[in-house]
Amino acid sequence: xxxxxxxxxxxxxxxxxxxxxxxxxxxxxxxxxxxxxxxxxxxxxxxxxxxxxxxxxxxxxxxxxxxxxxxxxxxxxxxxxxxxxxxxxxxxxxxxxxxxxxxxxxxxxxxxxxxxxxxxxxxxxxxxxxxxxxxxxxxxxxxxxxxxxxxxxxxxxxxxxxxxxxxxxxxxxxxxxxxxxxxxxxxxxxxxxxxxxxxxxxxxxxxxxxxxxxxxxxxxxxxxxxxxxxxxxxxxxxxxxxxxxxxxxxxxxxxxxxxxxxxxxxxxxxxxxxxxxxxxxxxxxxxxxx
Ligand code: SF4
Ligand code: SF4
Numbered sequence: 001x002x003x004x005x006x007x008x009x010x011x012x013x014x015x016x017x018x019x020x021x022x023x024x025x026x027x028x029x030x031x032x033x034x035x036x037x038x039x040x041x042x043x044x045x046x047x048x049x050x051x052x053x054x055x056x057x058x059x060x061x062x063x064x065x066x067x068x069x070x071x072x073x074x075x076x077x078x079x080x081x082x083x084x085x086x087x088x089x090x091x092x093x094x095x096x097x098x099x100x101x102x103x104x105x106x107x108x109x110x111x112x113x114x115x116x117x118x119x120x121x122x123x124x125x126x127x128x129x130x131x132x133x134x135x136x137x138x139x140x141x142x143x144x145x146x147x148x149x150x151x152x153x154x155x156x157x158x159x160x161x162x163x164x165x166x167x168x169x170x171x172x173x174x175x176x177x178x179x180x181x182x183x184x185x186x187x188x189x190x191x192x193x194x195x196x197x198x199x200x201x202x203x204x205x206x207x208x209x210x211x212x213x214x215x216x217x218x219x220x221x222x223x224x225x226x227x228x229x230x231x232x233x234x235x236x237x238x239x240x241x242x243x244x245x246x247x248x249x250x251x252x253x254x255x256x257x258x259x260x261x262x263x264x265x266x267x268x269x270x271x272x273x274x275x276x277x278x279x280x281x282x283x284x285x286x287x288x289x290x
Contacts, residue, residue, distance in 0.1 A: 012054035019057050022049030023234070025269050026249065027198055029094065029103030032191050033150030035216055036208035040198045042222050044100075046238040046272075047285050048231065050221045062171070063127045067106055070125040070167050073176075080110045081123065094158035099249025101195040105155050109165060114180055121180075122155045122164040124148065133170035133177065141166055141179050150191050152181045157188030199245055204289050229288030233281055237272040241280045 023046040034040060042048070052060075074081050083106075085092045095102035107123040115121065126148055128136060136144040141152075152164035161183070168177040197205065208216050212227040225231040237243035237251055246252035251267045255278050259265035 015054045015057050019052070021273075022046075022051075023236070023238075023273075026095070026100055026102045027097075027195055029101070029154040029191075030151050031147065032101070032154065032195050033147040036220070037194065037198060037205040038207050038226060039220055039222060041201070041204050042226070042285075044198055044238075045285065046236050047233045048222060048225060049234055063125075066127050066169060067125050070123070070169075071107065074109060074112075074123075077112075079112050081107050082109070083107045092159075094155060095249075096158070096192060097195055097199050098245070098247045100199045100245055101192075103151070103154065105159070108159070108161070112165060112180075115163060119163065120161055122152060122159055122161050124152050124155070124164055124166045126166070126168050127171050128168050128177075130170060130172050133168060133172075133175065136168050136177055141181055149181065150187065153184060153187040154191050156181075156183040157185070157192070202244075202284075204284060225285070227288065229286065231286065233285040235279060235281075236275050237267050237279075239281055239285050240275060240278075241282045242278065243267070243272070 024043075027040065027044045031040060031043075071081050071083060082092075084090055092105035092108060093102060094105070105122055106125050108120055109123050110120045111117055112121070126145075132145070138144070142149045148166065152166060156162065156164050163183065164181040166177075166179045166181050168179075169175070170177075207226060208214065210227075211217065212223055217223050217227065220226070225233070233239040237253065240253075242253050242255040242258070243251050244254065246266065248266075251272050253259065253265040253267055253276075255265070257278060258276065263271075
């Protein structure tokens, strides 16, 4: 029996209030391996923000907090770990497609006994529930966690490193899983090309299924918009008929009034989120598409 219901509610409210802004500025390497390209296309265009319950937000945070533990274990074993890029003092970042595609690495390491001493590698740490962890142990990363596998391929390719050290933890038992993932050029190329289409194509890619009851669609927050249309998208420059991705990670407005302003229609993230009075929702985002 919970006797501190108001306290629990106050904490939940604070977690929601402090949560990151909805919609990510870029298409992330951590999601490029997801099964549905259309879902990624809608997400990159800030179509409908996914609302997460406080419990889910805590789960995401837990994944980040675990990273420190992994770093501590590796250092205790004599492994060199760089959590940040020593040249910038900031988190390692990779990007492509004019800055519209990118990701942040957990770290770079060197000196594990499974590799030659000078062979540097990417580190990737993930938390798992029981079922996911058992599958990972039984099948390995490529088969059990495709999204994570692709993420490591993108990081290795962009960092010009030949290996990734993937560490998973079972949140229920604290059991650890270690896998050395070799770089595969073809998978890297495939992921980069996939990102290209999602970012630059003006029309949505095919659905993963035409059935709204299909497993992946049933739990997709875009289900109604994608399969039936008639949904009002979030109001921002990415859902506006005049907005389009441009260079330097910016978006650009095609509306003559906005192009005639001193910034020539280039829109930074804040401007994209704000939109302007000329806003007009794109038809591809309000109606059911083939
Ligand atoms: S509803 Fe299904 S097809 Fe549509 S975006 Fe979501 S997963 Fe993809
Ligand atoms: S600046 Fe205005 S007209 Fe241009 S894309 Fe944004 S909302 Fe649309």
